[in-house]
Amino acid sequence: MTFPLTRPHATPATEAEAVERQLRLRDHTVLDSSGPAPGEPGTVVVGVDVAYDDARDLVAAAAVALDAASLEVVARATAVGRVDFPYVPGLLAFRELPTVLAALERLTVAPDLVVCDGHGLAHPRRFGLASHLGVIGDLPTIGVAKNPPPPPVREAAPGPAAERGSTAALLDPATGEEVGLALRTRDGVKPLYVSPGHRTTVDDARAHTLHLARGVRLPQTTRLADRLCREALAAA
DNA sequence: GCGACAG
């Protein structure tokens, strides 16, 4: 696949420059349109993830495409690159996206939805990894993270009930706006933190995540992409 | 001033 308003993302030289770029891209985020319906037959859901090798300074990315109804794998792709931006909470996209984009370009099918391993709207500046990928690739995206977003985003008081499907709002303390959800995908386990990225809604993030995580905590997309990028890294 | 901080 090819990317429209895209490409040659020169890595920012400083954190300040990265933040400026986030704020500029943020204006292009679309949050008032719903993505595809969960489990819609014929739609393609793609999971992306990355793995690092600090010793060799390498990063491997994987994109795994599933049929939204059957959850069968329909395509896979990987890419390996060099790490050229440090890990900075709030600026993950600049570390991971170049390689993720390379993997997505090698995918032979067009994603109807991309599930990212990280936050979307639930981000200190409302523009997490999932938002960034969505805008850059003009793709519907959602963010699914294993840990809460960095402050000032905070979880609404009573944590989610212990049952699968229960939620607690993630709020922007300044505006009171709901930017995502803590979502339990299995009874009695730690919740996931989901939020819309681009061309999706909070409820899309919730519904798709639940649909993709049947009997397991993490979405199938994330599990498969995680496994594949580790393999790609080991083979590099 | 000190701590917290997606992957």
Add this chain to the structure above:
DNA sequence: ATCTTGTCGC
């Protein structure tokens, strides 16, 4: 993210 065995529970 990554380094890593066994162990508790359904």
